[in-house]
Amino acid sequence: MTEELDRATEGLEFEDEDVFRFVRDAAALWERTLKGCTLSRPPSEPHLYNLTNALEFNGVDALHREALHELRKAANKGKHDADATLTVARARSLIEATIPALAQLESTGIVELIAIAQFNQRRRYVIDVFDHYTTGDTEYAVYLIASAPGAHPVLAPEPVELFGVKFGVEEEIKKRLADSGHAVFANASSELPAFVSDDYIGRWEWEGTHRDLVAAFAAYQWNAELIAGLSRADNYPSVISAAALAMVDVARPAQWQDLLWKMSADFGIWRRGTLAAKVAQAVVSLCGGQITDIYYGPRWLDRDNVISSTPAERRFEGNGFVLGIDEHQVVLVGLDLRMRGISFSVREEKELWRPEDPLEAL
Incomplete structure (x- = not known):
């Protein structure tokens, strides 16, 4: 995540608010990870504050529990204080200071950490x-x-x-x-x-x-003002795949703007793409208007498998590609693997325009 932060600061779309987004994502990732772990004394209210304190009984020392608290407090400050500021160096320091806690947890044999690492397909x-x-x-x-x-x-x-x-x-x-x-x-x-x-x-x-x-x-993409329709951010499978990845990682609760930022910062989708905001809004609508639940995956399957295992209200389709959420909260991306030969995307004229950054108006 710190490498992604460093790369983001070099991008044309980087803003001061993006620094806090990285810290909030790191805090959300910690909370999501700890909720999935079998702790010796799990708290009755599994928020990051209580989960961090519970780590005392799973081999995490006071120094690194405090590092997690500092990360949590910075994330909350960025969420609730519109005038708060945070330097990139401080954000990097906050995130890096929590990493030894993960090693201490792993040394105590938390089996879920191994399972999480092996989930990716x-x-x-x-x-x-x-x-x-x-x-x-x-x-x-x-x-x-x-x-x-x-x-x-x-x-x-x-x-x-x-x-x-x-x-x-x-x-x-x-x-x-x-x-x-x-x-x-x-x-x-x-x-x-x-x-x-x-x-x-x-x-x-x-x-x-x-x-x-x-x-x-x-990290190496060239986000030039290409002719609309030729950018990766205009390519349905790329945008849908990035949305699926971002759904799993984004800090909760998340609006479509948060998902769009995650798609841009971590998965290389230019926010000025013609499809990026459209897909982000459609995907978040599948989750009831904002992302609050924890999702797993994603997994890439045959399109028919995704359609058969997800209800219509939990699917989004674009140019033959489909994103769905199954009953186990796993995000699925479907491809039509039966097709042969060359297929062409037919785009309407209204789709072939280059918008302003959707986040600049917020």
Whole structure:
């Protein structure tokens, strides 16, 4: 999270309020994590204040319990005091000071911490790489590999992610992918994409979690004033996937503006994208107007599986992709893996405009 904070301060959309958002997210993550842990003396009212005090009986010393209290107090101050200020350095210090408490908890054998770490779903992807010399950027089109027993693996017909970055950061992206999953950077696949052009330079293969995939690319995105419809923030699967990830992580209670900020800060969706605010509002409406519950996942499945396991009032669809919430509070993202060939997105003229930052008016 501190790395994300540092990257956010370098972005064009960073605002003073964003510093407090990181602190509130860290406090919410701690509360959500501790609520899911089997503590020796769990409090009857499981708020972060009471949960922190209960850690005395699970191996967390007074120094690091106090660090959690300091983080909590800063988060509350930013939430309730409109005139409060917080430097980036202080926010980083508050978050980092709580990390040793996690190690102390793990040393006492809290099994839920292991289960949380293992929940993320590993998937296989291919990444087609295009160098656009006329514009000075590299485009990465990410496809999900789908497979079933007794069948050959196939690619989803449309990219699940599109990333555009400036030249010169390919090695950094490769390192992030290699560190977080299994990567092959040669042309490992014999199937070339149907739309190979002069800009096409090769295909990578990677296996890991979708969260790590986004993290490898999002920090290096080029959020230029591209023609509306060509940005990653105009790409339904990318925006829906970012919304699903943000639903799990965002500090509660969250309005659609909070979800939109999380999609931007952590998962690389430009807030000036034509779809970003629309999807954020639609997703939060699935949760009753604000996000208060704890959600898990997300998981990427076949579109039909998501539709069959989620009621209509708990689903949002866009261009064939669907986001749903199942009965276990798991966020699901559905892809139509039966389609073949090239499919095209038909967008209305009113969708192809570049709005102002939706958060600037708040």
